[in-house]
Amino acid sequence: MTSPDIASSQAGAGRHAADAAVAVDAATAASGLGGMASGAFAVAAATGLDPADCGGHALYSAAASHYVRRVMQARPELPALVAQASAEPLTRVWMEARLAELRQPAADAEQAIGQALRRLRAEVMCIVIERDLRGLATLAEVTGAMTDLAELSIQHALATLTEDMAPTFGRPVGEHSGEVQELIVVGMGKLGGRELNVSSDIDLIFLYDEDGDTAGGQRSLSNHEYFTRLGRRLISVLAETTADGYVFRVDMRLRPNGDAGPLACSLGMLEEYLVVQGREWERYAWIKGRVVSSLATPHAQRTADQLARLxxxxxxxxxxxxxxxxAIRSLHAQIRAEAAKRSGGLAGHGVNQRSADIKLGRGGIREIEFMAQVFQLIRGGQDLALRARPTLEVLAIAVERGLLPAGQALQLSDAYRFLRQLEHRLQYRDDAQTHHLPTSEQEQSAVARMMGCADWPALQARLAELQEPVAQQFEVTFSDPEQGQPPAETLWPALAHGEDEEAPCARLAQAGYSDCVGLLERLRATAASPRYRALSEQSRARFDLLVNRALDLAGRQDDADATIARFLDFFDAISRRASYLSLLSEYPQAMERVAHTLHASRWAATYLTRHPQLLDELLDAEALASVPDWEAFRARLGERLLAAHGQVEAQMDILRREHHAETFRVLLQDLHGRLTVEQIADRLSDLADAMLDVTLTAVWQQLPMRHRDTPRFAVIAYGRLGGKELGYASDLDIIFLHDDDDDGAAEIYAAYARRLITWLTSHTAAGMLFDVDTRLRPNGAAGLLVTSFESFRRYQLRQGDNTAWVWEHQALTRARFCAGDRELGARFERLREEVLCQPRDADTLRQDIVAMRHKVAEGHPNRSDRFDLKHDRGGMVDIEFTVQYLVLLHSRAHPELTRNAGNIALLRMAGQLGLIDATLAEAVGDAYRTFRARQHKLRLDGQDQARVPPQTIEAQARDVRALWQAVFGQD
Structure with missing residues (x-):
């Protein structure tokens, strides 16, 4: 705002000879907007400035901005300063140096700092405008310079005022800590996000840590009163208009209780307010919240950290x-209504009312910000990267996370930059905080030229081109899912609260249900439950809507009664989480996918009920067709763990959520018939490998006794993980090796392994990662948890007194390196091949393996009349033992058998090598595939034991027994 004194001197001087539009025309005619103007005298004539005052340069800022011309007329030294300083981007260091030059010694310290800051602000504004209009500054440079100016102003003013108040009031002291307290100034909005406009208000909140009283001055005040006085004086220094203008307008309405609340409040009061009264829009505001006062002292840093935790x-x-x-949909409707009200008077001047306000109107800046913030508010609790403040940075992270298509993000980013630049050019004209497009032809022409457009229609066309995709994206994101939907039949809660039983049962039967009495009892029990009655009005309305949808969706299934029972179990699990009810209400397609999942598999239903956060995966249609990029997965997960370094529980939750989500993606593709059993096992095994890899890194970084940057440590997989035949709920059979000559290596790696197991097996709020079995290590449970590679080598090669058993060599046929030090892993693979290729006596090996098979059979008796696919004779264990025998006996002559290629491939290889009948090998391979598929389906159906009617697999079991007879000479 311009003071009367400045306005009077400008009018008296009469130094501007043309309207701003003419000036811009002259400047752009001289060289075109965005480059260095060669027509210095032409521009100077248009602006009324003496070329000498411009240092021989044409200043676009003076040509385009009424504000700049007024300032330069009041300060004749400015054109030369601006011409010189605008050659390089402004820095905080330059501003600090200029402030020191501008600040004059004075008896009134407050007046002195205020005047210096105002004069500095005028210089910064002129330089920023000059660089921007000459095409030398990016949007980030402009907003960064204004943010630096605001922070510098707050910090210097606060330091000056604190010193000025010390003789009278002393320093505020905390009543509990006895520490000197400091005023913590929080920048909100654009200031907090380092996106400050050239003519923006700054939104501030004043906080302090402890109550108490001041000490060391002539009189004492309570800390609250002291900080209130200090805050008022700070606002005055920044916002009061003097002959030198102002520094920044200050808006304090974002503080607790707004204008009705105290100017400064303690952290305790803020915490109570946020817990009891904090509203949804305040969550959006605090996304950008950032301490902008100095953090130079330990107390200030601790207070800022405490604020962040709060x-x-x-x-x-x-x-x-x-x-x-x-909530955003509702808030945006209010904002758009207010914007329409403000711009309503412009429609009669030929302005498109819908786009008159480039900030709050349709397709405007606020809609882009909301689309970025929705990712932050939905997911920022779990993904720390999304807590970034700048809008463009958030959009980029959303693309990295796969939350936003790159093309849409590009549209939003391009529109955001253009609108912010246009916003600045509107504000350059008169240093006014405006977002409305001009109504006069002269202003329209001037703004169009400043934006590099030939005329006003060209600018309008460009605006429409950019804003329409923004508006469409916003409307898709925040559209009301209930609008345009046909009303669902309200079976619930009418049925649950009805008196008559016969009519409700008839309605349920008509809807597709068989056990109508049982379902009605379940519905009535749900309606009467304390959990349902405790729901908020909004959550209950959503719950009612979802149960009606579930009754409709489940009724269409061939097992409607089982599906609705799983639905009600699922709703019972999620009903206390308003967010999950919101997700299913907002995305009807997610409900349909829930119905398919619950119907398709009892195990999947239980998994989703246990981990309802996986609902998010149902929104991603691409998840049904995606192929995992495991290296990218490792990198992304590693970044997330690094961002949460030092927060062990948070890191463990991140691991679990990522594992659950990836497992669920495999499950969805499985339920839709897009993966074979072998592909499912491969993906689950690869996922386990990746999880082990990133967990190893995270645990090592947390280990206090680590002695090197990277551990010489490897995880070896056995069993299902080793053979890449992992199922959804399989244990991990693993052992640990190290190869480190450090004197304390054994103790360090033992502690490392124990902590690793804790990270893998502990139950946290996000569930559990894996069950782990380490009994396959040398000497089993009695042996060391971590074995040195040399000891392991000697044990496997049977060198010394302590040597491996035959069954351990059997297990080795399905072992592989899966995570950790790759060099050590390669050494293990070479050792494994060496062990498997050892010469063996056929009769002795046959007797040992047959004896072991008997022990396994004794340990898994089957007294039912059904066939156990795994353990009964002619089942999977017989196939696996046969393959292991062939590998151990013939690898010396045929090293290709040492490949950990899976039982089916090894059977085919043995047939091709003539070790067994090739036709029988193919048949048994097919049998193994059939057994695994049947076992997999039974597990998905929730069966703990994989048992089937014997006649359904009679032919396959007969082939397996025939192969056993051929290899081992006995039935």
Missing amino acids: TTPFVFRRYLDYGVIA
């Missing part, structure tokens, strides 16, 4: 928070 759980929920969609 506000983070308020802004970012630990679970996926889809409730924000409806």
